[in-house]
Amino acid sequence: MAIIGGTETTGRKVRWALLDVVVVVYALVPVLWIVSLSFKTTDTLTDGNFIPRKWTLDNYRTIFTTTEFVRALGNSIGIALISTAIAVVLGTMAAYAIARLDFPGKRALIGVSLLIAMFPQVSLVSPLFETERTLGLFNTWPGLILPYITFALPLSIYTLSAFFREIPWELEKAAKMDGATPGQAFRRVIAPLAAPGVFTTAILVFIFCWNDFVFAISLTSTSASRTVPAALSFFTGSSQFEDPAGSISAAAVVITVPIIVFVLFFQRRIVAGLTSGAVKG
Amino acid sequence: MADIVLDKVSKRYPDGALAVSDVDIEIADGEFIILVGPSGCGKSTTLNMIAGLEDITAGELRIGGARMNERAPKDRDIAMVFQSYALYPHMTVRENMAFPLRLAKVDNATVERKVNEAAKILDLTQHLDRKPANLSGGQRQRVAMGRAIVRNPKAFLMDEPLSNLDAKLRVQMRTSVSRLQKQLGTTTVYVTHDQTEAMTLGDRVVVMRGGVVQQIGAPQYLYDHPANLFVAGFIGSPAMNFVPATVEEGRLRCALGDLTLPDATRRRLEAADAPREVIMGVRPEHFEDAALLDEAARSRGALFSGQVDVLESMGSDKYAYFTLAAERASTAELEELAADAGTADVPSAGSQLITRISAASAAREGEKLQVWFDVANAQVFDPASGRNLTFSGD
Ligand SMILES: Nc1ncnc2c1ncn2[C@@H]1O[C@H](COP(=O)(O)OP(=O)(O)OP(=O)(O)O)[C@@H](O)[C@H]1O
Numbered sequence: 059m060a061i062i063g064g065t066e067t068t069g070r071k072v073r074w075a076l077l078d079v080v081v082v083v084y085a086l087v088p089v090l091w092i093v094s095l096s097f098k099t100t101d102t103l104t105d106g107n108f109i110p111r112k113w114t115l116d117n118y119r120t121i122f123t124t125t126e127f128v129r130a131l132g133n134s135i136g137i138a139l140i141s142t143a144i145a146v147v148l149g150t151m152a153a154y155a156i157a158r159l160d161f162p163g164k165r166a167l168i169g170v171s172l173l174i175a176m177f178p179q180v181s182l183v184s185p186l187f188e189t190e191r192t193l194g195l196f197n198t199w200p201g202l203i204l205p206y207i208t209f210a211l212p213l214s215i216y217t218l219s220a221f222f223r224e225i226p227w228e229l230e231k232a233a234k235m236d237g238a239t240p241g242q243a244f245r246r247v248i249a250p251l252a253a254p255g256v257f258t259t260a261i262l263v264f265i266f267c268w269n270d271f272v273f274a275i276s277l278t279s280t281s282a283s284r285t286v287p288a289a290l291s292f293f294t295g296s297s298q299f300e301d302p303a304g305s306i307s308a309a310a311v312v313i314t315v316p317i318i319v320f321v322l323f324f325q326r327r328i329v330a331g332l333t334s335g336a337v338k339g
Numbered sequence: 340m341a342d343i344v345l346d347k348v349s350k351r352y353p354d355g356a357l358a359v360s361d362v363d364i365e366i367a368d369g370e371f372i373i374l375v376g377p378s379g380c381g382k383s384t385t386l387n388m389i390a391g392l393e394d395i396t397a398g399e400l401r402i403g404g405a406r407m408n409e410r411a412p413k414d415r416d417i418a419m420v421f422q423s424y425a426l427y428p429h430m431t432v433r434e435n436m437a438f439p440l441r442l443a444k445v446d447n448a449t450v451e452r453k454v455n456e457a458a459k460i461l462d463l464t465q466h467l468d469r470k471p472a473n474l475s476g477g478q479r480q481r482v483a484m485g486r487a488i489v490r491n492p493k494a495f496l497m498d499e500p501l502s503n504l505d506a507k508l509r510v511q512m513r514t515s516v517s518r519l520q521k522q523l524g525t526t527t528v529y530v531t532h533d534q535t536e537a538m539t540l541g542d543r544v545v546v547m548r549g550g551v552v553q554q555i556g557a558p559q560y561l562y563d564h565p566a567n568l569f570v571a572g573f574i575g576s577p578a579m580n581f582v583p584a585t586v587e588e589g590r591l592r593c594a595l596g597d598l599t600l601p602d603a604t605r606r607r608l609e610a611a612d613a614p615r616e617v618i619m620g621v622r623p624e625h626f627e628d629a630a631l632l633d634e635a636a637r638s639r640g641a642l643f644s645g646q647v648d649v650l651e652s653m654g655s656d657k658y659a660y661f662t663l664a665a666e667r668a669s670t671a672e673l674e675e676l677a678a679d680a681g682t683a684d685v686p687s688a689g690s691q692l693i694t695r696i697s698a699a700s701a702a703r704e705g706e707k708l709q710v711w712f713d714v715a716n717a718q719v720f721d722p723a724s725g726r727n728l729t730f731s732g733d
């Protein structure tokens with residue numbers, strides 16, 4: 059980008075640096091604010107200082123001693139991981155079929171999945187609530203996993219089929235000619251090449267499940283299946299008379315950590331241009 | 340190693356397009372055969388049917404005597420080199436070449452030995468641990484060849500394997516492909532749309548047009564005895580000159596003059612029941628600068644004088660271009676050839692005459708030049724069917 063004007067001048071660099079800083083600050087200020095709040099003591103919570111005057115780890119200690127939060131964290135991790143795994147596996151198979159095969163109803167399938175992705179979640183809350191209560195799924199892990207998969211599948215089918223289309227068809231033909239069965243061709247040639255796509259999709263789906271609030275608040279009633287975003291809204295602090303803002307901030311910081319870990323862990327595997335060198339001179 | 344027989348093989352795609360129709364080819368064990376033709380004539384489709392990547396709609400394919408129609412590609416024991424090379428980008432050169440052997444469950448020591456052998460033949464030894472992305476086009480091409488040769492398949496199939504290389508590398512690789520095939524003696528089917536590759540590489544050439552085989556024969560035979568207008572125009576570079584002509588009392592009247600036909604040609608025309616209006620074809624290399632010939636030689640052929648439009652000196656010889664005072668010969672075949680070649684090198688596109696004359700010629704651009712040619716070398720075609728009326732082959 060910076061090369062557009064030919065040689066790079068100091069002026070240009072400064073302008074770009076300024077712009078970058080503005081963007082980063084704009085995006086991070088609320089996050090830093092939460093972090094700052096989580097380290098403040100109850101009495102200094104509302105003093106308006108960005109840097110806490112009195113540092114404390116009490117808020118963190120509190121939330122990890124509340125069984126509610128710990129249970130919610132467990133629920134969140136379990137539900138998000140299971141939903142992600144199922145959605146990505148099913149999505150991989152569906153996307154592969156969509157990218158490679160011509161089967162009757164292909165357009166309809168794509169259309170319907172797009173439709174589901176566009177459906178406002180709120181409008182499904184009451185029907186889901188009724189259905190799950192009748193089926194005994196209300197306030198259970200499957201009760202959240204199922205709707206998450208429903209909404210995550212279109213997302214994963216979409217991203218994955220874009221990745222599969224990038225993989226040259228001829229590689230599969232070459233594998234066949236080299237003596238591979240369709241299964242071997244998929245496992246040893248297609249899957250390794252699709253890996254970056256699968257990881258990207260996994261990240262997106264995980265974040266979607268992890269962050270969901272609407273379903274989490276309306277399809278759960280106890281800490282048996284309540285996830286962190288829902289549990290946060292029930293937070294009271296260590297005693298009923300305490301302002302829970304400090305604890306809520308600490309919990310908010312805690313639940314962003316898994317996402318950052320997840321992204322950092324998978325980002326190493328997302329090596330762009332993995333397919334380069336397959337075809338052409 | 341085995342022979343390959345295509346017995347009335349046809350291919351109709353699901354959308355109804357008939358890509359290949361009634362193709363009969365018998366490829367002998369160890370033979371190097373070339374499928375050539377303009378874009379879209381069904382070469383790749385034919386090759387993919389032999390490979391098993393496309394179903395055969397009708398007819399039978401036999402390799403080594405056994406019917407192959409229903410067998411999966413992996414059970415046919417043939418290797419293929421793709422135009423795009425199709426190297427596995429996540430594997431090193433060594434792993435790419437070892438892949439077919441690993442799938443065949445060959446033991447490690449043998450894999451190692453075979454890959455090293457192939458790498459040596461193809462001069463890839465120092466690149467074995469690199470990834471395809473870091474190789475040059477020529478090296479990638481050789482890896483693709485390596486992957487094909489490691490497991491001694493019954494046959495090689497190659498779909499325009501050199502077309503992604505630049506001109507110089509293409510010529511080099513052409514020689515090495517030819518040498519490799521001779522060395523291994525494996526039956527090879529090679530697809531190209533480049534007539535130079537077809538002429539230089541193969542034992543025999545199959546010329547296709549619109550899914551139909553036009554003629555099968557040794558390169559020189561096709562050059563000397565094209566069965567029809569299409570083969571005549573396709574084989575040879577620069578292409579044959581085509582001039583509309585009229586047959587009258589044993590003479591051929593055309594823009595090159597009033598030509599007396601040799602007895603042999605006249606008899607063939609009579610036997611073939613030639614129409615009055617025909618197309619005469621003469622190859623550029625059958626012309627010579629008349630000034631360089633003695634009286635006796637000159638009297639054996641016909642002379643044509645004209646103004647040289649363009650003169651190209653190739654060092655070894657010269658190309659003199661003339662404009663003829665006649666309409667250009669035009670048939671479906673010639674139009675197709677012109678379209679495929681990008682009109683420029685097909686003289687029929689304009690009423691242009693290309694002659695290839697000796698480098699010693701004193702011809703100059705814009706000046707008059709008298710050229711000589713032997714009428715016995717001229718071929719006469721039926722404009723309606725494209726058939727070669729002077730065809731002397733069998
Ligand atoms: N999958 C397909 N479905 C329908 N028609 C097809 C398909 N593949 C090829 N064809 C048609 O079959 C004909 C032959 O195609 P083919 O790929 O064999 O040509 P080709 O001789 O290899 O040409 P090129 O030199 O351009 O590679 C073409 O008219 C093409 O449009």
Ligand SMILES: [Mg+2]
Pocket residue numbers: 382383384498
């Ligand atoms: Mg082709």
